Amino acid sequence: MENSDPPPTATQTASPSNCHVTAEAGCDWLAALERSHVTAEAGCDWPAATERSHVTAEAGCDWPAALERSHVTAEAGCDWQAAPERSHVTAEAGCDWPAALERSHVTAEAGCDWPAATERSHVTAEAGCDWPAAPDPPLPSDCCGGGCDPCVYDIYDQELRLWQEECRTRREGKSASQESNDRRTDGPALSPDNYTTFKLENIQQLTFDMTSETNVYRFQIPGNGHLGLTTGQHLIVRYRGRVSGRSVTRQYTPISPLEAKGYFEVLIKVYAAGEMSRYVRTWQVGDLVEWRGPFGTFTYRPNQYRQVVMVAAGTGVTPMLQVAGRILGNELDETRVRLLYACRRYRDILLKNSLDEMAAFWNFSASYWLSQENPKNFQPKYGDEIHHGRLDRAVLSAELPPPGSSVLVLICGTRSFNSDMEANLQALGFSQTDFFRF
């Protein structure tokens, strides 16, 4: 006998992974596929969305609650639109959204008109609406596994909390800048819990080539205030794209003296393909940039060690400068400081003038390891200690006193540089307490 079921009245578009599927009115859908994004028309009676499916409902739709990790449930009267790939939802004006479930991040206000969200960001607001972008969760590859404090996951949790807080204040009718100003009048210049905007007052270019540039950015601190950092601490900067709706954070270590008043400076290497770099490249004098901090667990006591050996690569010199500045600025501190600095070429040595000034102190010396410099093609400054080749275990072995002889080794460079140096130190008999990685 032939199947007597009526032909389906609904249009169903099956989707491969990451594509979009749409259900028409009257459609009785099966659970949405993992990672498919689906839209239901009015009158649709959907089953619960499965894990990781993202669903939206049209006006009049009566949806069951979405399961964990599906993102939203729709209210009657809501008029939803299909989300673009991997973005989750867009809300129309007049929409009244219920709170999103775990991992969905936002609720939209009445009157809000949101633009399409970008990949992995969840929702953003359209023209007219000044809704904050939700933070992006870190990728597994963002975590170095080295026990950083704060780790990228801690930063994400903090960002999520801040973002939820900001959404709340917006719902209550208070703008974020108003909040920030309120805080500034009765609090310190900088807070680890909330972002403060600082005005960019100068940009100084240090290096430039086809793939990157390095600049020093100077920010004004109102009222001749200071950051309140201790040695070796860093800040977090946030970028929230008005158009893209993305929220990106990165860490940077101020290079200005810790006690500097009325300003602070950060050195930032701007990469062609870097996510934050793309934003930093657009910075202009007068721009307002959001910072929070300080962060970092490094502690230092004068004369605690006989020698501090700094092993740095590229922009990893920034915390070293802070620590060295602190030691050399205290005439009662007799700690010797030795910097081993790996760069590609001579002209890539960052903050060379500051390092040269430090070299005038009896207890500071620097040695530069150039991996890509042609010995014939550059003119070192008189007295520069230049080596051609890589900063490797043999160098550490020759430079470092034996483990246990009151030496602290500080490490800061790329992720691979850091883990190479840690492995080298351990192979040379140094224990975890003998070194610190920024």
Ligand SMILES: Cc1cc2nc3c(=O)[nH]c(=O)nc-3n(C[C@H](O)[C@H](O)[C@H](O)COP(=O)(O)OP(=O)(O)OC[C@H]3O[C@@H](n4cnc5c(N)ncnc54)[C@H](O)[C@@H]3O)c2cc1C
């Ligand atoms: C505690 C701490 C302090 C820091 N302080 C500073 C600082 O003072 N100044 C500073 O410039 N950076 C500093 N960084 C690094 C900074 O936080 C960013 O990781 C860096 O600016 C790149 O961000 P991005 O979004 O532009 O690039 P991403 O989007 O994160 O990376 C894109 C690509 O850029 C390239 N890239 C990124 N970082 C590096 C790198 N370090 N070496 C080589 N290639 C790289 C890679 O090709 C990468 O694939 C610090 C990091 C930490 C954890």
